Amino acid sequence: MTIKDPVVEDVVATISRSATEIRQGLIGRRGTIDEENPSGETQAEADVWADGLLADRIAELDGVGQYASEERTDVIDCGDDPAESDAYAIAVDPLDGSSNLKSNNTMGTIFGVYDAALPARGETLIAAGYVLYGPITTMVIATDETVAEYELSGGERAIVDSDVTLPGEPVVYGFGGRVPDWTDDFREYAREIEHELKLRYGGALIGDVNQVLTYGGTFGYPALESRPVGKLRLQFEGNPIGYVVERAGGRSSNGERSLLAVEPEDLHDRTPVHVGNAALIDRLEKALE
Template structure:
């Protein structure tokens, strides 16, 4: 699949061609750096390096007006007027699951292309997706038309599946956060789900969501007693992942509404995140409302 908009295609191609380099560049960058990212999380050396690599390349694309990253406090003005109709904003989580570097487990890169200045609602996305650094490097791309999965080799995309949709019969679930920190209503929902589905949880949003996209089911990182606003970032994780799952025929929710309809206040806003098959998200909202 070639994305119809040439600017969006340039963004997707830049990320896909950078993926092999990012994966190889993880070697020797498993340590942490001093300080934290704007969300207060410890940064790995690889977080900073991947952000600089992607930021430089995406900011150089004609038609991209803004670049923003989970690893940077501020939006980068790329030169085009971000309010102009031809200028897109790109938000990236350069290395999702970087805490898995220590144990050498799954990680990924998440991106969203917004037809609006950041921070923006998810329903202004024109494309979103992720790269999964698993045993095979794969890329999922969602547009308003379809969701497709590719294998990446040497920066080139090879189609694996077109028109990806969530299987109708859910199989897997994964929930983040410490169980004692879950609100009582979410614990009630989780107890029901764990009697019906198989647990799959790897500590990286990308890997867990990809399990849901492959087998059907639900992933959630709920509001916590200690963090009612949630843990994941709306612009960099919630909106792009919500867009992918909704375009694949599923639903997203912050517990009360689609992630794509949430009005952001700040670039680094956090959100509870739930995605999966319609019925499972309907049940979630009925339980925690």
């Protein structure tokens, strides 16, 4: 897959080259620090380190006007304002699933390239993707043209599939949040799904979504009784993942509409996140009406 936009290619290349270093750098950084991110979550040492590494490298790229991360309160202005120029804004979750460090389970890096100043609607994304630190380090990149998967090694990326599409027959599902905290409507929907599909849930958004992208199905982190606005961040997680899944032929939703159509109010807005095969997301929205 050839990425036509040179700025997007530079961003993707920078993240892919950094991925091997990030993975290796997790060793010795499994603890937490006495600080919280803007969402009030305790930060892992690896969260802060990975964010610093990516911020330094991405902010230096020509054509990048803003860098934002869920690990820092404010946007970094890198040059031209995306609202007034051709520069892009890059939103990153440097280490998705960092709570899995303690148990040495799957993690990833999520990124979105917005053609608008942050916070921005997902409809302004021109590219998005993620790195999965699994048994093999892989990268999924979505653009307006296609979705592609790569294997990463030594800073290089090798194409695995240049046209990733969501399988038509769904196989797996994964739902986040404690079951007693689910709303009644969502619990009823989930009970139907668990009789139809196989449970795959690992506690890292990237790993769970990658299962859906590989086998078909649905992932959801719903609105909870204790957290009706949802848990995941719209700019850093919901929009990029929604963009990838929609470009692969699926659907995304906050329970009412596409994640990409949600109007953000703040850089660190949270949202319910549902992605997967269109028929399953249609059923979800009907169940939550």
